[in-house]
Amino acid sequence: MKVMVFIKRVPDTAAIIKPSSDGKDINRENVPFIINPYDEFAVEEAVKLKESKGAETVVVSIGGDEVKEQLRRALAMGIDRAILVKHSEFWKLNPSQIGESIVEVAKRENPDMIILGKLTIDDYTYSLAPYVAYKLNYNLITYATKLEYLDGKVKAERETDLGNEVWEAEFPVVVSAERGLNEPRLPNMRGIMMAKRKTIEEIEINLPQYTYSIETFTPPPPRKGVKILENVDELIKALKEEVKVL
Amino acid sequence: MKSLVFIESVKGIPREASFESVGFARSISDEVVGVFIGKPENIKGLNKLYVFEDERLSIPIARPVAEVIKEVQSKENAKYIILPATSFGKELGGMLAAMFNAPILDDFMSYKDGVYLKGFYSNKVFAHIKIDGEPLILSTRPRAFKPVEEDTEPEIIKLNKELPQELFKSKPLEIHEKSSEEVDVTEADIVVSGGRGMGSPENYHKWIIALRDALSKATGLKVANGASRAVVDAGWVDHSHQVGQTGKTVSPLIYFAIGISGAIQHQAGMRTSKNIIAINKDPEAPIFTISDYGLVSKWEDVLPELVEKLEKIAKEKV
Numbered sequence: 176m177k178v179m180v181f182i183k184r185v186p187d188t189a190a191i192i193k194p195s196s197d198g199k200d201i202n203r204e205n206v207p208f209i210i211n212p213y214d215e216f217a218v219e220e221a222v223k224l225k226e227s228k229g230a231e232t233v234v235v236s237i238g239g240d241e242v243k244e245q246l247r248r249a250l251a252m253g254i255d256r257a258i259l260v261k262h263s264e265f266w267k268l269n270p271s272q273i274g275e276s277i278v279e280v281a282k283r284e285n286p287d288m289i290i291l292g293k294l295t296i297d298d299y300t301y302s303l304a305p306y307v308a309y310k311l312n313y314n315l316i317t318y319a320t321k322l323e324y325l326d327g328k329v330k331a332e333r334e335t336d337l338g339n340e341v342w343e344a345e346f347p348v349v350v351s352a353e354r355g356l357n358e359p360r361l362p363n364m365r366g367i368m369m370a371k372r373k374t375i376e377e378i379e380i381n382l383p384q385y386t387y388s389i390e391t392f393t394p395p396p397p398r399k400g401v402k403i404l405e406n407v408d409e410l411i412k413a414l415k416e417e418v419k420v421l
Numbered sequence: 422m423k424s425l426v427f428i429e430s431v432k433g434i435p436r437e438a439s440f441e442s443v444g445f446a447r448s449i450s451d452e453v454v455g456v457f458i459g460k461p462e463n464i465k466g467l468n469k470l471y472v473f474e475d476e477r478l479s480i481p482i483a484r485p486v487a488e489v490i491k492e493v494q495s496k497e498n499a500k501y502i503i504l505p506a507t508s509f510g511k512e513l514g515g516m517l518a519a520m521f522n523a524p525i526l527d528d529f530m531s532y533k534d535g536v537y538l539k540g541f542y543s544n545k546v547f548a549h550i551k552i553d554g555e556p557l558i559l560s561t562r563p564r565a566f567k568p569v570e571e572d573t574e575p576e577i578i579k580l581n582k583e584l585p586q587e588l589f590k591s592k593p594l595e596i597h598e599k600s601s602e603e604v605d606v607t608e609a610d611i612v613v614s615g616g617r618g619m620g621s622p623e624n625y626h627k628w629i630i631a632l633r634d635a636l637s638k639a640t641g642l643k644v645a646n647g648a649s650r651a652v653v654d655a656g657w658v659d660h661s662h663q664v665g666q667t668g669k670t671v672s673p674l675i676y677f678a679i680g681i682s683g684a685i686q687h688q689a690g691m692r693t694s695k696n697i698i699a700i701n702k703d704p705e706a707p708i709f710t711i712s713d714y715g716l717v718s719k720w721e722d723v724l725p726e727l728v729e730k731l732e733k734i735a736k737e738k739v
């Protein structure tokens with residue numbers, strides 16, 4: 176079995192994000208970057224499959240040289256091989272463009288399973304797992320919180336805004352990882368040393384062009400500031416007279 | 422210009438978020454065509470409604486539903502394909518982008534003069550986006566748009582199409598639905614969230630739930646209970662209630678943060694709420710910096726009295 180995971184480099188969840196001075200981007204100075212948290216679940220799941228079923232594992236990221244940091248971390252967690260799809264300023268791409276890159280690499284590698292994160296915490300889209308599943312004609316399971324590997328198929332628990340569900344799909348399959356799927360491990364010293372010695376394969380892919388651009392970034396509108404209430408009656412009064420829900 | 426809107430439903434009842442998508446569609450197009458799976462009732466704001474029935478779709482499955490939309494789009498050639506950014510709508514949107522080789526903008530919150538606004542980096546900044554395509558796939562963030570009000574009588578068109586079984590290769594086996602009184606945090610008008618400061622799961626389940634139910638009775642609005650990650654990790658309540666960067670993004674009319682410090686990852690999920698009310702014993706807690714109303718107290722000194730007074734208001738109403 177061959178499993179591919181796709182990871183994106185994103186700012187740390189705790190980072191303070193402000194628009195750059197020209198507003199065209201965010202200020203990237205002194206911002207620590209991490210593997211998108213949901214993609215870390217994907218990496219962990221693939222490594223577990225390698226350990227339990229001897230799966231061959233490949234990690235891919237679309238980005239500039241800086242994303243090698245995240246690829247190496249995935250290798251250190253136990254992934255066999257890494258591929259970098261070269262694209263500077265990858266955070267400016269539309270999901271459909273990233274989708275085409277993922278589809279291209281997947282076609283070359285022909286995996287039985289592709290695991291993505293359910294979303295990326297930078298641009299908050301959720302589109303890629305279904306995009307890729309459609310284009311590759313793979314089955315799809317989104318928002319997986321638990322995966323069980325049966326003969327020729329996977330059984331998954333998933334969490335949606337309507338509740339919890341159990342789904343089943345045959346291979347080949349695209350899965351998107353939701354929190355709860357597993358607990359990503361911290362790479363150990365041996366893993367880190369091995370990852371350093373591995374070469375990261377670099378490839379280029381032509382992207383389709385779309386009318387898509389982020390014109391500016393602005394800070395969220397300021398909130399009006401807190402009004403300190405002294406007691407419950409003042410709270411009830413505010414709910415009645417200002418929020419007008421009582 | 423024409424829009425095609427997917428009307429998502431649960432057990433045959435259209436979701437409110439779908440009418441927000443129709444409301445947005447009305448604002449940018451002169452003709453709005455809907456697609457509905459099942460038997461439609463009380464569908465507002467549309468010129469035309471395509472109806473498709475298939476018992477295999479009592480639980481929506483993206484791949485076959487995409488095929489239904491493809492069929493409608495081949496007749497209508499709409500410029501915009503609009504969906505609500507629910508769990509299912511987001512999944513379907515990605516699939517449609519692939520199907521039509523179209524650009525997609527997911528979960529945006531407003532539109533003006535050709536520019537879409539969307540929260541990036543967990544709403545720490547807002548992005549002003551220009552995007553275009555034929556068609557263009559858009560999903561509207563729940564609660565960010567006004568639901569359509571016009572009560573037009575749509576022309577109903579029944580779709581007769583056999584969907585091949587091979588489109589159903591990913592399929593649901595079991596569904597554990599929320600009980601009908603339980604509202605999802607993303608759809609609620611009021612979210613009452615409790616954090617580690619509640620002290621124990623028993624306190625959470627007694628007092629957060631009591632406030633949720635009292636508010637629901639006193640206001641008649643949809644109220645849900647939310648949580649910080651600290652208490653989800655501690656197992657007090659399941660992850661579907663978690664608000665924040667690795668939980669859900671909510672923008673209710675009122676967000677109560679009780680015993681929640683307001684870590685940046687928590688703020689990410691709730692800072693676009695209309696009114697934020699914090700109850701925290703620590704006056705320095707970061708949650709107060711983004712709140713509209715604050716009570717600097719132990720919850721023990723607030724919740725019992727608040728619940729009692731709300732219950733009294735509820736009784737007076739009936």
Ligand SMILES: Cc1cc2nc3c(=O)[nH]c(=O)nc-3n(C[C@H](O)[C@H](O)[C@H](O)COP(=O)(O)OP(=O)(O)OC[C@H]3O[C@@H](n4cnc5c(N)ncnc54)[C@H](O)[C@@H]3O)c2cc1C
Nearest residue numbers: 616617618649650651665666667668680681682702719720
């Ligand atoms: C990658 C990553 C993702 C994360 N994602 C999320 C996320 O999605 N959502 C999320 O919430 N967090 C998330 N976090 C965790 C976040 O950083 C905080 O740890 C978490 O939000 C803290 O939860 P809390 O406010 O309940 O607990 P605490 O920070 O411990 O705050 C408890 C608060 O309760 C108050 N308190 C104590 N006793 C009382 C009392 N009797 N009455 C009133 N107030 C009282 C205290 O003053 C304190 O302010 C994430 C962290 C990381 C690293």
Ligand SMILES: Nc1ncnc2c1ncn2[C@@H]1O[C@H](COP(=O)(O)O)[C@@H](O)[C@H]1O
Nearest residue numbers: 181182237291292294295300301302303
């Ligand atoms: N630049 C990228 N490189 C590799 N994988 C990506 C990239 N962007 C997104 N992905 C993958 O697609 C998933 C969903 O992304 P999105 O739909 O954009 O939120 C992510 O969790 C990743 O698994």
